[in-house]
Amino acid sequence: MIVPVLLVAGALGAGKTTLLNHLLANPDGRRIAAVVNDFGAVDIDAQLLGTVTEEVISLKNGCICCSLQGDLLRTLSAVIKRDPAPDAIVIETSGISDPAEIIRNLMDPVIFKVAPLETVVTLVDPQRLRDAPELEQDALWRSQLRAADFALLTKTDLLDRVALDEVRAVVGRHKPQSAIFEVAHGIVPPDLLFSRELRAPRAMPRQMPVMSEPFATVTWTSRAPLSLARFQQVIGQLAARTLRIKGLLLFTEHPGKPILFQSVATRGTLAPAPLPPADGLTAQLVLIGREGEIAADQIDAVMRGIEMS
Numbered sequence: 191m192i193v194p195v196l197l198v199a200g201a202l203g204a205g206k207t208t209l210l211n212h213l214l215a216n217p218d219g220r221r222i223a224a225v226v227n228d229f230g231a232v233d234i235d236a237q238l239l240g241t242v243t244e245e246v247i248s249l250k251n252g253c254i255c256c257s258l259q260g261d262l263l264r265t266l267s268a269v270i271k272r273d274p275a276p277d278a279i280v281i282e283t284s285g286i287s288d289p290a291e292i293i294r295n296l297m298d299p300v301i302f303k304v305a306p307l308e309t310v311v312t313l314v315d316p317q318r319l320r321d322a323p324e325l326e327q328d329a330l331w332r333s334q335l336r337a338a339d340f341a342l343l344t345k346t347d348l349l350d351r352v353a354l355d356e357v358r359a360v361v362g363r364h365k366p367q368s369a370i371f372e373v374a375h376g377i378v379p380p381d382l383l384f385s386r387e388l389r390a391p392r393a394m395p396r397q398m399p400v401m402s403e404p405f406a407t408v409t410w411t412s413r414a415p416l417s418l419a420r421f422q423q424v425i426g427q428l429a430a431r432t433l434r435i436k437g438l439l440l441f442t443e444h445p446g447k448p449i450l451f452q453s454v455a456t457r458g459t460l461a462p463a464p465l466p467p468a469d470g471l472t473a474q475l476v477l478i479g480r481e482g483e484i485a486a487d488q489i490d491a492v493m494r495g496i497e498m499s
């Protein structure tokens with residue numbers, strides 16, 4: 191049995207889980223298994239995707255480009271032996287992964303024979319690139335784009351045509367030979383993602399792995415009743431110090447209605463969540479930042495302020 195692999199890459203918060211969520215919910219008749227790599231100890235993405243399909247495998251607390259490399263290959267070997275086998279495997283990288291390293295691992299001859307890496311797509315958040323143009327110089331961001339067969343500009347609902355075209359031009363400078371598509375809310379036809387025409391011939395990446403600046407992750411949990419009003423007062427301070435926050439919370443103002451909080455850079459959103467925090471908790475939050483810029487005790491001191499008892 192040969193099961194093709196699609197690798198979904200892109201920076202923290204670029205929209206990878208949103209895309210995967212849509213694909214798993216609308217697979218157009220394909221049986222898709224998803225392998226999700228959450229950098230943090232709490233696999234929020236896998237928990238959310240698990241509400242759409244049971245075919246989600248979580249590799250957490252590390253990066254599949256380095257510390258979890260063996261786990262990835264073992265997982266793929268197990269997935270293709272399932273009965274019935276999936277029609278495709280989608281791997282969602284963590285935003286801090288260098289896809290070049292993952293591609294190198296996936297080109298292991300034993301695994302490539304049964305689970306060939308067919309397509310690499312890299313997602314780019316155009317709003318983030320417009321607000322932080324220095325990203326273009328970031329070695330990890332460049333490597334994520336370089337690895338792609340084609341690029342997807344996400345969140346196109348947030349920018350107007352002129353701004354989107356400016357971002358397209360930046361991405362096009364790095365991918366002059368590749369197609370660039372646009373997507374809002376992750377709604378991409380599966381045929382595009384699995385299209386043969388968009389694939390570049392697969393070759394072993396030549397570049398050395400990108401030694402990105404070290405990232406740190408902090409998990410914050412609570413069992414106390416939580417105040418949404420206080421959360422809204424303090425979360426801005428934390429978002430300013432982090433690159434990414436995501437988590438599930440239950441607030442006393444909305445009993446029984448779990449909330450998904452997400453922030454990418456300083457843009458934060460609250461939305462109804464399809465499931466509550468695990469294990470009877472009232473909060474399960476993962477914060478990712480540059481090492482040295484986020485500290486568990488400082489985050490805890492801020493967040494304890496939202497507890498009501």
Ligand SMILES: Nc1nc2c(ncn2[C@@H]2O[C@H](COP(=O)(O)OP(=O)(O)OP(=O)(O)O)[C@@H](O)[C@H]2O)c(=O)[nH]1
Pocket residue numbers: 200201202203204205206207208209235284285286344345346347348373374375376434452453454459
């Ligand atoms: N407005 C808008 N928001 C979006 C869109 N796609 C994703 N988002 C939001 O952007 C944030 C990050 O999206 P995710 O899909 O979780 O991003 P990700 O790349 O999986 O994030 P990491 O796994 O942390 O790297 C979430 O708050 C999403 O709801 C979109 O098309 N439009």
